[in-house]
Amino acid sequence: MSPINESILRSTRQVRPILSLDNQEARKRVISLYKSWYRQIPQTVHEFDIPKSVAQCRTKLREEFLRHRAVTDVRVIDMLIFKGHLDLKETINRWKQKSHLMRYWNESQEPKPKDFLTKFYRGYE
Incomplete structure (x- = not known):
């Protein structure tokens, strides 16, 4: 085999999944996380x-979940699920403060201007 073919084979090897084995399992986990957050919201609003x-x-909550709707890689979905569970746990245990939730x-930050005059007027460079 040529060195190029070997490097292609190494770069396309299968990676181990984090939690979910396929997209269906990842979808179930996402829905479960969404339901958990949905149920927790009234207590969170009252406590904080x-x-x-x-x-x-x-x-x-819906906006935050829809923001990641286009993600299709199972490993990335699993990492987002993990972060979502971590945020939920921090919120339930009150390790977060009101400012973190707000x-x-x-x-969102206004995008930096791209043309010279707008940069000049706003004081950028």
Whole structure:
């Protein structure tokens, strides 16, 4: 075999899954995580005294899950699930503070201007 073929074979080897074996199993885990967060929201709003309603929090939860809708790699999905469970555990145990939860509603940063005049007017470089 040529060195090029060997490098191709090494780079395309199968990797071990983290939690889920296929997309169906990963989908079940995502739905389970979503339901867990959905059930926890009323207690979280009450305990942390968040100035948002339960409906607003559930809408934000849906937005956060839909943000990662295009992810198809099972390993990436598993890592996102792991991070979601970690955030849920931190919220339930009150290891997070109110400010950590309110960061979800921060307005997104305005993209930096690309043309010279806008940069000049706003004080960039």
